Amino acid sequence: MKYNFTFLLLLFSFAVFxxxxxxxxxxxxxxxxxxxxxxLTELSQKALDRRTNxxxxxxxxxxxxxxxxxxxxKASTGITVMAQSKxxxxxxxxxxxxxxxxxxxxxxxxxxEFADRTLNTAAKKVSEAKTSKTADKLKTxxxxxxxxxxxxxxxxxxxxxxxxxxxxxxxxxxxxDAGFPGVNTAQPFENLxxxxxILGGYDYTARNANFYTGDDHGTLxxxxxxxxxxxxxxxxxxxxxxxxxxxEIDAFENPLEESLWVEAAEKAxxxxxxxxxxxxxxxGERTEPRYNHTYSDMNGVTNFISRGAEIAFAKGxxxxxSAGNEGTxxxxxxxxxxxxxxxxxxxxxxxxxxxxxxxxxGPSFDGRIKPDIMAQGTASVVSDAxxxxxxxxGTSFSCPxxxxxxxxxxxxxxxxxxxxxxxxxxxxxxRFTNPDNNYGYGxxxxxxxxxxxNFIAEASxxxxxxxxxxxxxxxxxxxxxxxxxxxxxxxxQKLIEEKINNSIPVLSLQSLQSGLYFYSFDAANxxxxxxxxxx
Numbered sequence: 086m087k088y089n090f091t092f093l094l095l096l097f098s099f100a101v102f103x104x105x106x107x108x109x110x111x112x113x114x115x116x117x118x119x120x121x122x123x124x125l126t127e128l129s130q131k132a133l134d135r136r137t138n139x140x141x142x143x144x145x146x147x148x149x150x151x152x153x154x155x156x157x158x159k160a161s162t163g164i165t166v167m168a169q170s171k172x173x174x175x176x177x178x179x180x181x182x183x184x185x186x187x188x189x190x191x192x193x194x195x196x197x198e199f200a201d202r203t204l205n206t207a208a209k210k211v212s213e214a215k216t217s218k219t220a221d222k223l224k225t226x227x228x229x230x231x232x233x234x235x236x237x238x239x240x241x242x243x244x245x246x247x248x249x250x251x252x253x254x255x256x257x258x259x260x261x262d263a264g265f266p267g268v269n270t271a272q273p274f275e276n277l278x279x280x281x282x283i284l285g286g287y288d289y290t291a292r293n294a295n296f297y298t299g300d301d302h303g304t305l306x307x308x309x310x311x312x313x314x315x316x317x318x319x320x321x322x323x324x325x326x327x328x329x330x331x332x333e334i335d336a337f338e339n340p341l342e343e344s345l346w347v348e349a350a351e352k353a354x355x356x357x358x359x360x361x362x363x364x365x366x367x368x369g370e371r372t373e374p375r376y377n378h379t380y381s382d383m384n385g386v387t388n389f390i391s392r393g394a395e396i397a398f399a400k401g402x403x404x405x406x407s408a409g410n411e412g413t414x415x416x417x418x419x420x421x422x423x424x425x426x427x428x429x430x431x432x433x434x435x436x437x438x439x440x441x442x443x444x445x446x447g448p449s450f451d452g453r454i455k456p457d458i459m460a461q462g463t464a465s466v467v468s469d470a471x472x473x474x475x476x477x478x479g480t481s482f483s484c485p486x487x488x489x490x491x492x493x494x495x496x497x498x499x500x501x502x503x504x505x506x507x508x509x510x511x512x513x514x515x516r517f518t519n520p521d522n523n524y525g526y527g528x529x530x531x532x533x534x535x536x537x538x539n540f541i542a543e544a545s546x547x548x549x550x551x552x553x554x555x556x557x558x559x560x561x562x563x564x565x566x567x568x569x570x571x572x573x574x575x576x577x578q579k580l581i582e583e584k585i586n587n588s589i590p591v592l593s594l595q596s597l598q599s600g601l602y603f604y605s606f607d608a609a610n611x612x613x614x615x616x617x618x619x620x
Contacts, residue, residue, distance in 0.1 A: 106167075106200035106340045106376065107185045108389060109158060110175045112193050117148035131257075131357020132400075137551055137616055139401040139502040146172045146396060154193050161188060168289075168344035172351055172396040173389070177344035200340035201375040232316040233474070234466040236436050237309070237486050241460060243321055245532025246493040253310075253325030253492035255499075257284065259353035260485070261346055261363040262306055263333035264299020267470025271304075273312040274468075276323060282311065286329035287352070289345040300335045301470040302481065306364045308468035309482050310489035317474045318466050321489025328358060333365055337372040340389070343421070347393030354400045359495060359503075361397060362488035364407045364481035368420035380416060383424040384451040394422035403495070403503040405488045407480035408432040408456035409445030419445045419455045429491075429507060430455050431484040432525060433462025440523050444480055447522035456525040458514050460487045490531050500546060500613065546611065548604070552618035555595045559606055561587055568608035572617070575601055594619055 120127055124143055136143065150171050158176055159166050163184035168177040174195075178185065182204060188194050199205050229247055231238055238244055246252070268274045268283065277283050286296035310320040311327055330349040334342055346365070353361055367390060369377040378388060385391055394404050406423040408430045423430035423445075433441035441463045447455030462483030464476040487510075495506050511517060516527030547560045559570055570592055572581035580602070585592055594602075597619050606613040 103181050104179050105182050105185060105204065107178055107180075108173075108175045108198045108200075108344070109178055109185070109188055110173070110195040110198070111151060111154050112195045114145055114148045114151050114174065116151060117145045120148040128355050129357045132355055134551060135357055135359065135401045137618060138500070139504075140616060141399070141401050146174075147400075150174065150176075151193070157191065157193075158188065164188070167341050168348050170344065170347045170351065170389075170393060172393060173347065175389075177341060201373075203375065229319050230316045231319045232314075232466075233476075234318045234320075237461040237465055238319070238321060238490075240434075240436075240438065240528060241321075241487075241490050242530045242532035243490045243493065246490070246497060249497065251493045251497040253322030253489060254496055255326075256322070256360065256492040256495055257326045257328065257356070257358045258310065258322065258360045258362060258488060258492055259328040259330060259349070259356075259358040260303060260307055260310075261330050261332045261349055261361065261365060262300075262303030263335045263365075264301060264331055265296055265303040265307060265329045266298055266301050267304050267472070268307060268329065269297045271468060271470060271472035273308055273314045273318055273472055273474070276313040277311050277327065280324075282324070282326045284326050284328050284356075286331075287349070288331040289349055290331055290334045296329045296331055299331050300333075302333075302364070303329065303331070304470050305467040305477055306362075306481060306485045309465060309485045310362070310492075312468045314468070314472075314474060318468055321486050322492040325489065325492045328353060328356060338367075338370060338376075339372060340376050343367060343388065343390035343393075346390050346422075350393050350397045350402075354397060354402060358402060360403045360405070360488055360492055361394075362405045362485050363422065364479075364484050366407055366409045366420035366423055368409070368411070368418075369416070378421065380418050381450050383418060383421065383449050385424050385426045385449060385453070388421040388424070391422045391425040391428075394425045394428050398425075398427040398503065401503050403429070403491055403506055405429045405431055405484050405491065407484040410443045410479050410481075411445045412441065412443045417446050419447055419449070423455065424449045426453065427507070429457045429487070429510070430525070431462075431480060431487045432456035432459045432523075433478075433480045433483040434459045434524075434528065435463040436461060438528060441478070441480075443478065444483075444523075447525070454520045454522060454525055458487065458510065458525050459483065459528050460490075462486075487529075490529070494531055500615075546606075546613060548606075548613075548615060548617070551616075552620045553594060554620050556591050556593050557617060559585060559590045559592060561590065561606075561608060561611065568606055568611075570607075571605040572597070573603045573605070575603070 164180040310322045312318045312320045313323045332345040332349050371377050406428050408419045433444040449455045460483040462480050465482035467477045510529050511526050514526040514529045520526045567586045602617045
């Protein structure tokens with residue numbers, strides 16, 4: 086689905102005649118051990134820290150593609166490499182059916198998957214379906230002048246987080262969209278610019294670093310999270326940091342967009358991003374109908390983009406996707422990547438909490454509850470590229486509204502994993518015990534189940550640096566001034582047991598060899614466990 090705006094759709098005619106889109110998958114990564122021995126060659130320290138904090142081990146999917154394989158494909162007759170994915174160990178290529186099929190003769194090629202599934206061995210006939218490019222520190226109380234944006238925050242009880250100064254500070258959100266013009270100039274984004282909260286970005290469609298261009302849909306999306314104009318618009322995570330990635334080719338619909346999305350997700354992972362929010366979705370209405378998906382593809386495992394989104398979640402990233410705007414179509418179901426099992430698919434409600442008529446419904450083809458949760462997507466308050474405050478309709482906006490609240494929640498509970506944050510959001514929702522395929526688990530309540538005491542206990546505990554060279558700090562605020570810290574080997578052997586106090590919360594690990602260890606931290610009403618890496 087395109088965005089919920091009136092525009093002229095330009096028909097794009099490929100001048101490539103018999104060119105096909107396909108993915109070529111490789112058998113392995115023969116040099117993966119080189120990466121695993123030195124992961125900082127591919128991943129930032131933030132990315133490694135996120136994995137350590139969530140007990141996620143590095144694996145072969147984190148290793149880069151085998152360069153010699155890529156080079157051989159590039160040198161193959163009539164083949165153009167359009168995108169690549171280390172997670173899925175694959176290249177997105179274009180060429181004639183014959184030239185692509187010839188790649189099967191290469192020993193390192195595991196399989197070929199044509200985007201036109203009638204060309205695959207086990208193809209199903211593609212029937213017309215509808216697309217889903219979704220349009221559409223502690224206890225100091227702070228009151229925000231939300232203006233017209235109050236309802237979309239207060240519906241989620243998000244003001245409770247904001248009043249405790251949990252506004253996304255320290256969390257990094259990657260936004261995947263069609264363009265971000267005006268973010269570098271418009272007033273509602275001044276808070277982000279002045280505080281260096283736009284960390285960077287990339288235009289994957291043009292292969293350049295100018296991301297302040299393209300369709301302003303991404304600008305509208307970002308404004309619901311990061312916008313700030315007092316008494317007019319306050320985003321759900323105004324103090325989070327953002328990467329802005331253009332993955333959507335606005336002029337036409339092509340399978341390449343899914344591969345560009347996965348490329349961007351891999352980059353976001355490498356940069357240490359915490360949350361991906363994507364107001365894009367794919368179903369039908371491709372420029373070439375033979376590339377359309379069908380409802381039977383919406384099972385979380387068939388579509389390239391959905392498999393990439395699931396891997397992103399496995400790396401510790403919380404992934405949110407718009408459910409889609411197909412509610413008035415014959416085919417009303419959610420698209421990809423909203424169909425992925427772990428992706429939070431966000432539907433839309435009105436200001437009065439009724440399902441928006443355009444909001445796509447579930448279930449996924451394999452019968453799972455979808456959408457997962459709901460937020461306001463009818464008359465959402467947004468800023469355009471010129472800084473004008475207005476409203477827009479679509480799950481394109483309910484999704485980032487929810488993503489910003491998730492960032493604020495995660496700031497309040499920094500020791501939680503992405504799985505735990507996801508579950509907390511679902512469990513707080515008003516239909517959690519009786520979900521359906523119109524509302525999913527319902528509208529989350531970010532304040533009701535979370536007491537200020539819990540905020541203080543969680544937000545006041547941190548372990549750093551990790552990895553550690555000689556000394557590690559266990560920072561905590563608690564009714565007890567002391568804590569007992571125990572360090573164990575991977576075999577469970579107790580190596581260090583020492584009391585620390587919160588005025589000098591430092592523990593020496595100088596006696597330990599380099600390697601992986603576990604810690605146990607105990608203070609009054611505060612128990613924590615985790616991993617430490619000694620360098």
